[in-house]
Amino acid sequence: MAIRLFNTYSRAVEEFQPLDPPRVKMYTCGPTVYSHAHIGNFRAYLFEDLLQRHLESRGFEVERVMNITDVDDKTIRGSRETGEALSEFTAPFKRAFFDDLDTLRIKRADAFPEATDPRQISAMIEMIKTLIERGLAYQAEDKSVYFRIKSFPDYGKLAHFNLDELQSTGRVKSDEYEKENVGDFAVWKAWDAEDGEVAWDSPWGRGRPGWHIECSAMATQLLGEQLDIHCGGVDNIFPHHEAEIAQTEGCTGKKFVRYWLHCAHLLVDGQKMSKSAGNFYTLRDVLARGYSGREVRYALLRVHYRVPLNFTWEGMDEARQALGRIDDWLARLREHAGQTDDAGAASENQFSAALDDDLNISGALGVLFETIRETNRAIDQQTLSSTDAARWLRWWEQIERVLAVTDTGDSAIPAQIAALVEQRAQARLAKDFAKSDELRDQIASLGWEVRDTKDGQKVTRRAGA
Ligand SMILES: [Zn+2]
Numbered sequence: 001m002a003i004r005l006f007n008t009y010s011r012a013v014e015e016f017q018p019l020d021p022p023r024v025k026m027y028t029c030g031p032t033v034y035s036h037a038h039i040g041n042f043r044a045y046l047f048e049d050l051l052q053r054h055l056e057s058r059g060f061e062v063e064r065v066m067n068i069t070d071v072d073d074k075t076i077r078g079s080r081e082t083g084e085a086l087s088e089f090t091a092p093f094k095r096a097f098f099d100d101l102d103t104l105r106i107k108r109a110d111a112f113p114e115a116t117d118p119r120q121i122s123a124m125i126e127m128i129k130t131l132i133e134r135g136l137a138y139q140a141e142d143k144s145v146y147f148r149i150k151s152f153p154d155y156g157k158l159a160h161f162n163l164d165e166l167q168s169t170g171r172v173k174s175d176e177y178e179k180e181n182v183g184d185f186a187v188w189k190a191w192d193a194e195d196g197e198v199a200w201d202s203p204w205g206r207g208r209p210g211w212h213i214e215c216s217a218m219a220t221q222l223l224g225e226q227l228d229i230h231c232g233g234v235d236n237i238f239p240h241h242e243a244e245i246a247q248t249e250g251c252t253g254k255k256f257v258r259y260w261l262h263c264a265h266l267l268v269d270g271q272k273m274s275k276s277a278g279n280f281y282t283l284r285d286v287l288a289r290g291y292s293g294r295e296v297r298y299a300l301l302r303v304h305y306r307v308p309l310n311f312t313w314e315g316m317d318e319a320r321q322a323l324g325r326i327d328d329w330l331a332r333l334r335e336h337a338g339q340t341d342d343a344g345a346a347s348e349n350q351f352s353a354a355l356d357d358d359l360n361i362s363g364a365l366g367v368l369f370e371t372i373r374e375t376n377r378a379i380d381q382q383t384l385s386s387t388d389a390a391r392w393l394r395w396w397e398q399i400e401r402v403l404a405v406t407d408t409g410d411s412a413i414p415a416q417i418a419a420l421v422e423q424r425a426q427a428r429l430a431k432d433f434a435k436s437d438e439l440r441d442q443i444a445s446l447g448w449e450v451r452d453t454k455d456g457q458k459v460t461r462r463a464g465a
Contacts, residue, residue: 003058003356005229006306008237008260009158013358016259018228022060025223026052027257029215029232029240030066030112033093034074036282039300039311040266040273042104044233046297047263047305047359049106051231053402054355065222066109068094071116072211076198086198087116100283103293104300105404113218115209123217124209125202127251128187136250139204140178143190149183152246158260159238185243186210212243220248230257234264263305269312286316287414290447290461294405295319301403304361320461322369327407329372330396332379337389351399368399417448421459424450 003016018024028048031037037045052062069075070090079089094114101108113120128145131137136152139145149155156162191199191206199206209217219227225248232241241260248256265272268279286296299319303309354363375392378384400406420443427435443450449462 003055004358005259005261006358007258008262009257011160014259018060019226019258024055024060024062024229025227026062026064026229026231027215027219027223027227028064028066028109028230029236030068031093031097032069032072032074033090033097034072034078035093036096036284037100038273039281039283039286039296040233042100042283042296043266043300043309044231044263045101045106046104046300048231049104049404050301050305050355050359050361050402051229051261052107053404054352054359057352057398057402058356063223064109065111065113065219067215067218068097068112068114069211069214070094070114071198071208076195079198080194080196096284103283103287104297105293111222113222115214115218120214120218120221121200121209123221124213125188125200127213127217127220127247128209129203130251131187131247134250136246137187138180140180142178143205144178144186144207145188145204146179146184147187147243147246147250148180149185149246150181152250154249155183155242155246158242158245161238185212185239187213187247212240213247215240216244216247216251219244220252225252225254225256227257229259229261231261231263234262237262261305264308266300267308267310270310273311281311288416288446289313289316290414290417291316291320292414292461294407295323298323298403298405302361302365305359322365323405323407325369325372326405329376330393330406332376333389333393333396336379336384337386337393340386340390349395349398352402355402371395417443417446417459420446421450421457425457428452 004013005016006013026048028045031041048064052064055062071086075086075090079086082089115121128137131147132139132145135148137145137147187210188202188204189207189210190204191208195208198208200208219230230241230244237260245256267273268281271277271279273280283293283296287293295316296319299311299316300309302319302322350367351364354360354367357363371392375384375388378388420439424436424439424443427433427439440450443459444462447462449460451458451460
């Protein structure tokens, strides 16, 4: 069964053939840790997770690296504003990022290299040296080192535009006079006063690496000179990934990446997400409204990765309902299968077959819900044997390894809800029933229902909330 993937480089769906099967070397651009990652970032990380899990379900051994950008203009600005050292400023955002990955059940990459790691900085410096030796980079009057795009004929091939256009239409800013060409990008940025304490020694003076060189160096350092898959969001295509190709191939002389995969944007209520428009959400913002990690996971996974995803609260409720159907179906099947465990041979899974087609998740979910409908009907009509039920449960296990949305109870009650429930217990102890009712309404507005039983408060998610 061949897997087919859309390659941004060729703009065509191609049969997936890694260099050294079953190994797959996969690099995914990671977060810049100056704030909490937003749901658009997580859409891309979830698409990458789906890709990895599907490849693994098809027998590939995926080795994945995701970088952590912990030095750039934004992290430096943030640390200046809070008066902390750069590493102190970024540490809590790194921790939060890993917590969020767990909440969304995203498999950990094999390595999460950090840009400020001295080994990575040396790898970047080595690459820049090679680029200069080969005439592909130069140090300008401002002491920064730039990549010379006109010396790399393939520049522009990933983004599919030609270099002459870029040169003739590029706006030349007055402060860019040092560069030979407006499109030349910095691989090493010379220190300036804004950088404060953040600087490393290099053959070109003190400074810091450019963002693009981070990924080229980390990818080749940890995965080798040639990757099978490189992913990111569409906004990474240019200049970031174009620059990665130029730098890496400029150093190695080998084809850097076989398959470039890019995830489309996430919109909120049909609009671009932005802080100024008031429609900007981190994962934590969504959880605070009473949704669980698996609900967010499902809502962000269910749209094909190359189609823009429109995030809405109705969409979150649809995700909750869809998962409720899966939960109910599994409960029925388990009851029906009883002790039967003789499920026979697993049949070819049409769910996986749909994903083989460039991760066609809508097709795959269509197969799942059609199966749920049919088996529910068979149970109603008492035509489903316990062996059949056991077989469908085994079928689900294969799917769950890829979807990872089963109710495990781990994300049952968000911390915010648990805190309100605790306050309500205190109010009731103090016989403050007005306060208790007020808290119950507040909990209800967040999508949870609290009932008083003889064993104390019982908290459940509100149906259709
Ligand atoms: Zn990158």
